[in-house]
Amino acid sequence: MVIGSARQSPEGPSTLAARLGIAVASxxxxxxxxxxxxxxxxDCYAALVWLAGRAAELGIDPKRxxxxxxxxxxxxxxxxxxxxxxxxGPALAAQILVYPMxxxxxxxxxxxxxxxxxxxxxxxxxxxxxxxxxxxxxxxxDDDRRGWFSPSLAVDLAGLPPTWIGVGSLDLYxxxxxxxxxxxxxxxxxxxxxxxxxxxxGFDLLGASRVGNDFLRDMLSGTARMLGCKDE
Numbered sequence: 001m002v003i004g005s006a007r008q009s010p011e012g013p014s015t016l017a018a019r020l021g022i023a024v025a026s027x028x029x030x031x032x033x034x035x036x037x038x039x040x041x042x043d044c045y046a047a048l049v050w051l052a053g054r055a056a057e058l059g060i061d062p063k064r065x066x067x068x069x070x071x072x073x074x075x076x077x078x079x080x081x082x083x084x085x086x087x088x089g090p091a092l093a094a095q096i097l098v099y100p101m102x103x104x105x106x107x108x109x110x111x112x113x114x115x116x117x118x119x120x121x122x123x124x125x126x127x128x129x130x131x132x133x134x135x136x137x138x139x140x141x142d143d144d145r146r147g148w149f150s151p152s153l154a155v156d157l158a159g160l161p162p163t164w165i166g167v168g169s170l171d172l173y174x175x176x177x178x179x180x181x182x183x184x185x186x187x188x189x190x191x192x193x194x195x196x197x198x199x200x201x202g203f204d205l206l207g208a209s210r211v212g213n214d215f216l217r218d219m220l221s222g223t224a225r226m227l228g229c230k231d232e
Contacts, residue, residue: 036137052090066094074100078151094226103152103176119172123201157187168199
């Protein structure tokens with residue numbers, strides 16, 4: 001929520017476009033703390049509305065639009081899916097959530113899980129709380145937008161699009177991702193969930209590895225199935 005840019009991360013969108021033969025738009029959303037909630041979420045939602053509104057001229061099938069993102073981007077993708085549902089916005093064919101950051105309590109005193117083995121590498125509890133507090137700003141997390149801020153807090157997950165989730169077994173986000181998958185299933189949402197053994201946060205970006213290759217294969221094939229296209 002506080003670092004990075006679309007220009008710094010061209011590989012993921014380029015891989016999706018090349019391997020699946022689809023158009024990919026990467027959003028240069030504003031960062032916290034300069035732009036706290038709901039700034040980044042509204043930026044991403046505006047991009048979705050823009051894309052859906054110009055689907056014909058861009059050669060995009062409006063019935064096969066998905067949101068995707070890793071880490072904070074995965075949290076924003078989950079938030080946008082909820083916003084689109086709640087606002088009767090563009091219909092989504094899928095949400096592809098790559099170790100998404102979706103529960104602002106994790107790593108703090110209110111952490112529901114306090115897993116003894118996750119969050120020791122790359123992205124720690126302290127880093128997570130800094131990111132969430134920067135995003136929260138003055139928001140009290142006490143109204144109907146709380147699921148847009150922290151998607152795990154949404155009371156009702158029914159009506160969300162088919163979901164793909166991938167996370168490492170040592171990632172700080174493991175428990176919140178597992179819980180979100182379980183709740184989506186309970187709400188009647190089709191879910192494909194992958195947990196990668198021994199993998200830390202951002203494991204797919206740390207160089208070539210078998211687990212990283214497994215992740216890329218699973219993510220591309222899952223996305224292809226949900227969008228009805230072919231993985232090249």
